[in-house]
Amino acid sequence: MKAVLDACVLYPAILRELLIGAARENLFQPVWAPRILEEWRRTAERHGHSVDADITLLKQEFPQALTEPVGVVLGVDLPDPADLHVAEAAVAAGAARIVTANLRDFPQRRLSSIGLRATHPDEFLRDLCRQHPQALRRIVxxxxxxxxxxxxxLDQRTMLRLARLPRFGKAMLRMDAQDAG
Known part of the structure; x- marks a missing residue:
């Protein structure tokens, strides 16, 4: 399954590490466009971090992830026209999902008309955990x-809560309880 990673899930680092860890385990194929990577870079710089080396490494590790949505016309309006490039990248790459924390900007009714679905990273990781629990345990x-x-x-619960992954965190706690019992 291919999924576009919106810039808002590439920063902060913990969330990015979890998602990229899942991609490294071949649980999904990540997709991004140059503009998404540039948004990530600007956000990190505003917070006093440089991600240039991270971007270079990800481009090398996942060369197939980079897509250039040139000439893609969607015929769909989003609440923020500046977010169209994310949906365009998904269509250009043949991805069915957009992983984003900004679900308001990607209304399901509008995306479904072009075969896309926006998913919060909490739901995305929880779904992957249901299918591949041991892989997600290793990643966490x-x-x-x-x-x-x-x-x-940080402990695991706090780390996942700070990454705004409460349901995924609960799924991991349940898995820990089952393993202990």
Whole structure:
């Protein structure tokens, strides 16, 4: 399954790590366009971070992810016309999903007319967890280990809550409880 990752799920880092971890496990194929990567870069810079190296590495690791939606005409209006490029990238790449935290900007009624669905990252990761629980366990454990290696004292629940993934966090807690019981 191909899914466009909107800029708002590439920053913050924890959310990006979880999504890219799922892509590394071949649970989905990520898609982005140059404009999405540029939005991510600008957002990170506004928060005092540079993601140039991250962008370069992702382009190398997922060369098929980069799509250029040149000449794509959707025939659909979105609440914010500046978001059309995300839907255009999805159509150009043959992706059926847009993973975004800004669901208001991608109304389902309008997207379904062009064969797309917008999904919040919380729902997206929860769905992947239902299908591939052990892979998601590894991905979360790796993200938590990287956060701790960088000096964080976060626990799993707090990390996922800060990443605005409450339902996915609960799914992980249920999985932990089942494994312990």
């Amino acid at each position: 454990d790796q993200a938590l280990a990287r956060a701790r290696a960088a000096g964080s004292s």
